[in-house]
Amino acid sequence: MQPLRGALLAPRFLLLPAWCRFTWGQLILPLWPPPCRLCHRRGQGPWCRHCDDVIPLYPRRCPRCANPRLDGGDCRECRRRPPLFDSVTALGAYRRDLRQAIHRLKFGGDWDLAFPIGERLAQAALPDVDLLVPVPLHPDRERSRGYNQATLLAQVIGARRGLPWQDALLRTRATVPQMRLDRASRQSNLADAFAAARSVSGRRIGLIDDIFTSGATAQAAATVLRAAGAIQVHIIVAARAIPAPWARP
């Protein structure tokens, strides 16, 4: 249906008589609503109700890192070593159709998936922030991919929420993708991987990324942003990985 929708914007379509455009746009097209961008089921708009039911995070979670918690208090990890970020907001758990969609966005060239995901994030209950900062890719990786998915998400959220975004972080060296590493290697992989591109003194930062896994990226980026003067760092991601004991199929 997407090419059909695109055709509606074509100049030739606009030359058709008004009654013809009305019949097509208001009467015929609604019979074939566009498919859900996550699971491809035919549905209303970019997210179907099925996906809304499937992706949510656990209702009780750590207020800092959004880890599932039965009592809703700070998790053991955050109590033992308080993170330098203040909160994590995610659309849902990193599984099933949301996981597939993020894979397509990052590795499949489906950059336009940033629009439905970013718009959904913009509608979420976000913390108060003054500036959105995307987690940078190393320039080599960004060149080969053609875009940084975190920048696209920051642009969509910024446009919808009326918030500025800035490349306030730089990736100073290439790192192994975090998903390939065990927990212990993730921190060392990211040591000195980020630097501040500019001062963010006195700002409350919304740090934008596609996925929050162990928190190592968020912690490394928050360390640099705090040193550059940020007073708060809130993590805003499409999905949060759920530890194995909590993960549902």
Ligand SMILES: [Zn+2]
């Ligand atoms: Zn769906």
Ligand SMILES: [Zn+2]
């Ligand atoms: Zn926690």
